Amino acid sequence: MEFLNALIASSPALLKGLSVTIGLTALTLVFSVILGAIIVAMKMSSIPAFSRFATGYLAVVRGIPLIALLFVIYFGIVSVFKVDAFTAAAIGLSVHSSAYVAEIFRSGINSVHNGQVEASRSLGMSRVATMSRVVAPQALRVVVPALVNQAIVSLKDSAVASFITVDELFMTAQRLSAATFQPLTYYAIVSLYYLAMVGAMTFFAGKVERYFQKRG
């Protein structure tokens, strides 16, 4: 009963935090997909400097814990440009996630048989047209489940933004627990919020996957 009361009473604050978390996650998704696409294009490029840069990027980004990356970006950027914590968190989460998205893209591209590329090129289609019209649409189907999984990871990872003072969902729960001396209650409640979000995303992912399966 007490838990239920706490759940209801905390909802305005937590929903506000949730909206920040959703915004942060959405930005992370958009920018990590863009960055990931650029990195994979560089990685697969025939220009050695590009592919070497991409290899280095992947090694560095995947080799650093998210929280360390976030601190480096936060204190690094804030000391040069005037950006708020939210922006710094969005950048850090996007960079972190982009390495995984790039690898997801690469496995998707590799799943398309090379004969497809040859057939397309033999029709006079350029590299770019072959990628966008033949390879990408097929790779997308392979990639969607992994991409949704990465989105779920990003949603949960966004809690780390609380360490650099972003007022998102987890930060709100931290505040509530400190104010009430009831950490278990509020961390349990905030876990329910994350669970609900992940549940919704999984449900949506299932729909998307079935949509792709239906076509051919």
Place this chain on the structure above:
Amino acid sequence: MTQIDGQPRVRITGATKKFGDNVVLNNVDLEVRAGEVAVLIGPSGAGKSTLLRCINGLERLTSGTVEIDGVRLEYRERSLNHMREHVGMVFQSFNLFPHLTALENITMAQVVVGKRSKSEAHDRAAKLLFRVGLGEKANSYPSALSGGQQQRVAIARALAMTPKLMLFDEPTSALDPELVGEVLQVMRELADEGMTMVVVTHEMRFARQVADHVVLLADGAIAEEGPPEIVLDAPASDRARSFLSKLQADG
């Protein structure tokens, strides 16, 4: 047979191709005139497919030149694309785009490369599908077609670009025996209409009936070439004789 004029459509000079230390083609010269059907035969590993793939630049020659209608093949992206617009290719494994219907497979490059309007490309695709006997399969995805049907769609896809040269890389080797005939029939009709064709195949009957020029490759070099009745029935070289007698032993 077909009308053949004297101008060479394809001229390959001194073609050499190495994969590492492995010499796949060794100084091959070959000419295919406009309207001619050239059939490349020979044991596996002889370099037939590699030679064919060098014609449209899918493989890069280590040395030597390829000319199409007197224009030398260059490996820059733009000149390759431009050349390939006019050189159709049909693959052993069909390589239809699985995410597109039969009709869309045939329209895509017409619109993207050929700069035709959607409706123009659509009309042309429908006509070509009808011509290869698949008029009713326009909206089928490749996964719903038999191998023979897929290969006929692939031929239509290449023809949609109005090529002046068609390359066939073992077009019937991946097919069940009962489906081979329908593909060869389409190729035969194409030859009768005067299409210039270079065909890598193991179908000796097709070579005998349709080829103007048979080229027997062995160990990366031309062992014998000439009209089918000479190369297939009265070969001069030992290499050709042993290859052909092996084929006969296999039935």
